Amino acid sequence: MAGGGEGGRHSxxxxxxxxxxxxxxxxxxxxxxxxxxxxxxxxxxxxxxxATAFLRWLFPGGSFFSLTFANLIAAYAAIFAFFIEELxxxxxxxxxxxxFSLPILFFLGGCWLRRTNIRSVVDHPHIRGGKALHxxxxxxxxxxxxxxxxFVLSWFAEPLVNTDRTFLLMMVxxxxxxxxxxxxxxxxxxxxxxxxxxxxxxxxxxxxPAFAFLTFYSLLVIIFASIYSMISQFSAAEHFRxxxxxxxxxxxxxxxxxxxxxxxxxYGDIVPVSNVTRMLASMEVVCGVMLLLxxxxxxxxxxxxxxxxxxxxxxxxx
Numbered sequence: 001m002a003g004g005g006e007g008g009r010h011s012x013x014x015x016x017x018x019x020x021x022x023x024x025x026x027x028x029x030x031x032x033x034x035x036x037x038x039x040x041x042x043x044x045x046x047x048x049x050x051a052t053a054f055l056r057w058l059f060p061g062g063s064f065f066s067l068t069f070a071n072l073i074a075a076y077a078a079i080f081a082f083f084i085e086e087l088x089x090x091x092x093x094x095x096x097x098x099x100f101s102l103p104i105l106f107f108l109g110g111c112w113l114r115r116t117n118i119r120s121v122v123d124h125p126h127i128r129g130g131k132a133l134h135x136x137x138x139x140x141x142x143x144x145x146x147x148x149x150x151f152v153l154s155w156f157a158e159p160l161v162n163t164d165r166t167f168l169l170m171m172v173x174x175x176x177x178x179x180x181x182x183x184x185x186x187x188x189x190x191x192x193x194x195x196x197x198x199x200x201x202x203x204x205x206x207x208x209p210a211f212a213f214l215t216f217y218s219l220l221v222i223i224f225a226s227i228y229s230m231i232s233q234f235s236a237a238e239h240f241r242x243x244x245x246x247x248x249x250x251x252x253x254x255x256x257x258x259x260x261x262x263x264x265x266x267y268g269d270i271v272p273v274s275n276v277t278r279m280l281a282s283m284e285v286v287c288g289v290m291l292l293l294x295x296x297x298x299x300x301x302x303x304x305x306x307x308x309x310x311x312x313x314x315x316x317x318x
Contacts, residue, residue, distance in 0.1 A: 015063050022070040023048060029074045033081040034093065043097030047104045048073045054108055058115055059122045065186070068193035073104070087150050088167045095164045099171040106175030110182025118186045125190045139181035139188070146173050209302045213295040217262075220291060224284045225251065225258035231276060239274040246273060262288035 026048045034041035048070055055066035080100055084091060091099075111118055150170055154161045178185060229251045232239050238246040242253070249257065249270065257270045261281050272278045 015067070018067050019052060019070065022052075022067055022074075026070065026074045026077065029077045029081075033077060033084075038093040038097075040093040040097040040100065043101050044073070044077055047101045051104050051108055055111065058111060059119055061119075061123045064125075064193040065122045065189055068189045068196065071196075072189065072192070076103075083147060083150075087154050088162055090162050091164060091167050095167065099167055102168075102171045103175040103178050106179040107182055107185060110179040111186065113179075114183050117183055121183070121186055121190055125194055139177065139184045142177045143174055146170055146177070206299060206302065209299050213291075213299070217288075217291060217295070220284070220287055221255065221258045221262055224262070224280065225254040227280060228257060228277065229254040231280075237274060239272065239277045241271045241273045243269065258284065261285060264288070 023045070027045060030041045030044035031037070034044070051073070052066045052070045055069055056063060059065055077100070084096055088096070147170075150161060150166075160166065228240075229249065232248045232254070238248075240246070240249045240257070242249065253270060260267055260270070261284050264285055272281050
């Protein structure tokens with residue numbers, strides 16, 4: 001009993017942490033879209049929180065389902081922002097907040113009406129492929145048709161489209177579509193949740209080799225940054241140009257230059273101007289590329305070895 005209670009507390013804590021991460025992601029998107037803590041911002045936050053709580057209550061056996069939906073709201077908010085900026089720039093935050101919430105409310109209504117069918121999907125999750133997956137994604141077609149229709153109309157009658165009434169009518173239309181295909185949306189959420197779970201499980205198995213790779217990568221960055229800094233500070237000649245001024249660079253600037261160099265990004269705000277520093281930068285690029293190739297090769301080999309070991313461990317467990 002004690003073990004079960006401990007496991008239950010651990011599961012609850014894990015779910016709370018995942019929800020906090022999801023809500024933080026949604027909040028970042030919301031403040032970027034709303035640009036202030038206005039009605040639209042609170043509509044995004046409240047609709048996410050209420051929808052997650054409602055789905056968790058309605059489908060208690062599928063906590064991942066509600067969390068996946070919370071993450072999907074962040075993606076929906078990003079598409080919604082593009083929709084607003086391109087077609088409805090004059091819409092007030094109150095109206096845009098209401099419009100944002102409508103498809104979510106319609107989906108929750110669809111989940112309630114079809115709760116028995118959706119519960120069978122949530123309680124017995126498995127990744128679908130082929131025609132089943134394509135069928136689960138067909139609900140996106142009419143949604144994009146509504147949005148595309150708005151863009152087409154805006155080319156011919158932009159003042160008519162850019163109104164509160166047109167905006168709300170389009171969001172209601174999207175909401176009705178989501179209401180009608182709520183089971184397909186639920187299947188999509190289940191598949192997405194399982195794929196994310198499998199991805200993070202695989203990533204967790206790569207934590208040790210990834211940490212080793214990042215350690216060597218960081219050491220290489222620091223070693224070259226130290227060399228750049230010493231050459232710049234203890235040499236009479238100028239070795240770097242920052243902007244349009246040739247001067248001595250600090251260690252923090254050397255770290256930044258080393259990261260930009262080893263990643264082959266090369267922003268050009270700090271430039272080596274002497275033959276010595278150019279040669280060192282070239283060496284760092286080569287070392288970085290070799291380390292990257294070696295690191296990826298080792299990660300793939302570690303993954304292959306882990307896959308070979310799993311069947312043996314499963315047989316031993318039996």
